[in-house]
Amino acid sequence: MARRKAGAEPVEKTDAIQKEKKPKRKYTRSEKTLAQRNKNIPPAICKSPEEIEYNARLIEYSLKIQQIAGQTDRKDPVSVRSAIAAYFELSSAYGFKISNLSACAAIGIDRKTLYDWRNGARQEFREIANMVLSVCCLSREQLIADGKLNPVIGIFWQRNFDGLRNDTEQQQNIETDSDSETLTASEYKAKYAGMLSEL
Numbered sequence: 292m293a294r295r296k297a298g299a300e301p302v303e304k305t306d307a308i309q310k311e312k313k314p315k316r317k318y319t320r321s322e323k324t325l326a327q328r329n330k331n332i333p334p335a336i337c338k339s340p341e342e343i344e345y346n347a348r349l350i351e352y353s354l355k356i357q358q359i360a361g362q363t364d365r366k367d368p369v370s371v372r373s374a375i376a377a378y379f380e381l382s383s384a385y386g387f388k389i390s391n392l393s394a395c396a397a398i399g400i401d402r403k404t405l406y407d408w409r410n411g412a413r414q415e416f417r418e419i420a421n422m423v424l425s426v427c428c429l430s431r432e433q434l435i436a437d438g439k440l441n442p443v444i445g446i447f448w449q450r451n452f453d454g455l456r457n458d459t460e461q462q463q464n465i466e467t468d469s470d471s472e473t474l475t476a477s478e479y480k481a482k483y484a485g486m487l488s489e490l
Contacts, residue, residue: 352385360399368415374398375423389430391452394423428453 359377364370378397382389395405409420431448434440449455 348385349387352381352387355381356393356397359397363397363399365399368413368419371398371416371419375419379426388434389427391424391427394427424453 356378359374359381363374374397375394378394379389381397382393387393391405392402395402398405405420405423408416409424411417428449431440431445431453435442435445446455
């Protein structure tokens, strides 16, 4: 900070230099609380009444799935079949699409357990797992065919949940494997030399 020279007169502050103090608005306690809550709520939730209603229905639906799971004896095939039937009826009543993970949640198991059942020794559980996977797969395929599901998302689900693969992908893997077993390094070089020279 620059020091004033001895004997110099103090400089008066002009109106432009002086900071104007704005009076602070006084908020009531309820307004402060509401403002703080609105900061913490993601904007996606604070939208139309339809979206708020949809979110409420989705939460209610999810809680009912958990109730079904809580009443299911996972060691009893009859109880598991009953839980799956209740899940399908619930999805139909609420208008929600069925899915592998929701079906597993209704039984009270995870995805790995469902696939273990499909490959397991007990016939009853193999049939249950195949039925759940088959119904979910057919539902997704029909949604894609009806234009109600983005084909990219549908194909992703079918590849990751339903085990679907492209024939070209399998053929390419077979060719790659057979090449790696029969060709040496010098044969690879000779085979691809023409392609590299064209680049």
